[in-house]
Amino acid sequence: MDRPEHFASEHASLTRRFFLQLGAGAAAVLPAPAVWAKQAQTQVVSDPLLVEAVSELEYLTPLSKFRRQGGRGNPRIDTLPADQLPSLGLTPETWRLEIVPDPDSDSEMGNPLSNERGNALDFPALMKLAETRAVRFLHVLSCTNAPTPYGMGLWEGVPLREVFWMTEPKRNIRRIFYYGDYSDDPKYCFQSSLPISRVLEEAPGEAPVILCYKMNGQFLSQAGGGPVRLVAPGFYGNRSIKWLRRILATNTSQSNDSYAERNNDVESPIKTCARFIQTPKKVRAGQPVAITGLAQVGPSGLSKAQYWIKPAGAPMAENDPYLAKGDWQDAAILPPPEKWGGDLPNGELPPVMQMDPETGKPFTWPIPNTLVHWAALATAAAPGPYELRCRTVDANGIAQPLPRPFGRSGKNEIAVVALEAEA
Numbered sequence: 060m061d062r063p064e065h066f067a068s069e070h071a072s073l074t075r076r077f078f079l080q081l082g083a084g085a086a087a088v089l090p091a092p093a094v095w096a097k098q099a100q101t102q103v104v105s106d107p108l109l110v111e112a113v114s115e116l117e118y119l120t121p122l123s124k125f126r127r128q129g130g131r132g133n134p135r136i137d138t139l140p141a142d143q144l145p146s147l148g149l150t151p152e153t154w155r156l157e158i159v160p161d162p163d164s165d166s167e168m169g170n171p172l173s174n175e176r177g178n179a180l181d182f183p184a185l186m187k188l189a190e191t192r193a194v195r196f197l198h199v200l201s202c203t204n205a206p207t208p209y210g211m212g213l214w215e216g217v218p219l220r221e222v223f224w225m226t227e228p229k230r231n232i233r234r235i236f237y238y239g240d241y242s243d244d245p246k247y248c249f250q251s252s253l254p255i256s257r258v259l260e261e262a263p264g265e266a267p268v269i270l271c272y273k274m275n276g277q278f279l280s281q282a283g284g285g286p287v288r289l290v291a292p293g294f295y296g297n298r299s300i301k302w303l304r305r306i307l308a309t310n311t312s313q314s315n316d317s318y319a320e321r322n323n324d325v326e327s328p329i330k331t332c333a334r335f336i337q338t339p340k341k342v343r344a345g346q347p348v349a350i351t352g353l354a355q356v357g358p359s360g361l362s363k364a365q366y367w368i369k370p371a372g373a374p375m376a377e378n379d380p381y382l383a384k385g386d387w388q389d390a391a392i393l394p395p396p397e398k399w400g401g402d403l404p405n406g407e408l409p410p411v412m413q414m415d416p417e418t419g420k421p422f423t424w425p426i427p428n429t430l431v432h433w434a435a436l437a438t439a440a441a442p443g444p445y446e447l448r449c450r451t452v453d454a455n456g457i458a459q460p461l462p463r464p465f466g467r468s469g470k471n472e473i474a475v476v477a478l479e480a481e482a
């Protein structure tokens with residue numbers, strides 16, 4: 060199991076104060092349970108072992124630990140020397156975004172934004188829009204086929220619709236196609252698509268599709284897709300195209316995503332699932348040890364994070380492909396942190412759309428399409444080898460890896476690690 064050690068950080072102490080308060084016997088101030096995750100309970104964690112373990116967790120992933128997907132070009136854009144970026148339009152001075160009708164379709168626009176017409180969107184114009192239209196939201200970045208999330212980010216950008224309307228769209232537009240890497244070269248281009256409805260509208264509280272220029276308060280790095288990437292909330296990372304330079308409006312009704320061509324389900328919403336962060340390799344039999352992990356929370360919400368510690372030799376239940384009959388124990392789901400980490404100055408989170416501006420508290424916890432952390436004390440009863448597993452139960456009461464146990468639409472196998480108990 061590939062473990063997201065990059066989520067643990069020595070310097071960050073996001074929830075330490077909260078837990079120390081609990082340890083000192085203060086009454087727990089529990090966040091209001093979310094409407095969409097009725098059973099979600101933040102449990103009291105006061106054992107010193109757990110206090111120590113959770114003090115190492117960091118909510119937002121710092122840039123240096125954020126995993127990146129290399130890009131498809133040759134040479135890869137994330138590795139290009141800086142002096143080659145201007146000719147590709149990948150510096151703030153040279154970046155232009157075209158939004159034009161698909162030449163192979165019958166989509167109509169009154170005012171396409173194009174290099175040819177000299178009105179493509181440039182970075183200063185995007186920054187001008189940002190002055191009044193910028194939004195910020197928390198969102199996990201996960202790759203469809205990676206066992207653990209790439210990182211938890213604070214994303215800032217301008218809703219794409221603000222720019223899309225500038226093109227005076229008229230008719231026959233059902234989707235957008237959009238391109239990254241070497242956008243002009245079909246061989247080295249990486250592309251994705253979205254229904255136009257997802258761009259123009261979303262449910263209250265849901266984050267919009269944005270032209271993103273900042274992550275964790277900093278302008279996007281070269282590897283992070285700078286100067287501008289698209290961020291498509293609710294989906295896996297393959298829809299969040301980096302080095303964005305061209306968007307086509309099309310009347311095609313189907314996706315033509317690079318990832319779809321590679322046998323992935325690109326329409327899949329993010330799956331709810333648990334992963335380990337820290338587990339000991341060796342423990343003392345009969346003595347509790349702290350384990351920590353994360354839960355990725357998709358639209359189905361989260362009611363529980365659980366673990367199961369099983370002697371390696373003990374038989375598995377029969378006819379139980381999804382391990383539903385394991386001896387699952389509830390872990391404590393951690394509340395919103397006080398310090399958010401992720402290189403934010405003093406760990407302070409600026410206003411985000413998922414928080415109540417009056418109270419500074421999240422409207423729901425966990426927040427859909429983000430991560431939460433969990434912690435538990437596990438005990439191996441007798442000496443010997445053990446298997447330690449973790450899973451989530453979503454807000455509909457359905458345990459991981461259900462309701463969608465298939466691959467290629469997000470990895471959500473139940474995680475397992477080995478540990479050895481000594482006398």
Ligand SMILES: Nc1nc2c(c(=O)[nH]1)N[C@H]1C(S)=C(S)[C@@H](COP(=O)(O)O)O[C@H]1N2
Nearest residue numbers: 126127128130202239240249296297300301
């Ligand atoms: N231009 C471009 N954008 C891209 C990709 C790519 O190869 N080229 N990979 C996608 C995939 S599959 C993922 S999982 C995310 C990863 O984002 P990150 O590199 O910021 O972590 O970027 C997406 N955007």
Ligand SMILES: [Mo]
Nearest residue numbers: 202203296297
């Ligand atoms: Mo990916």
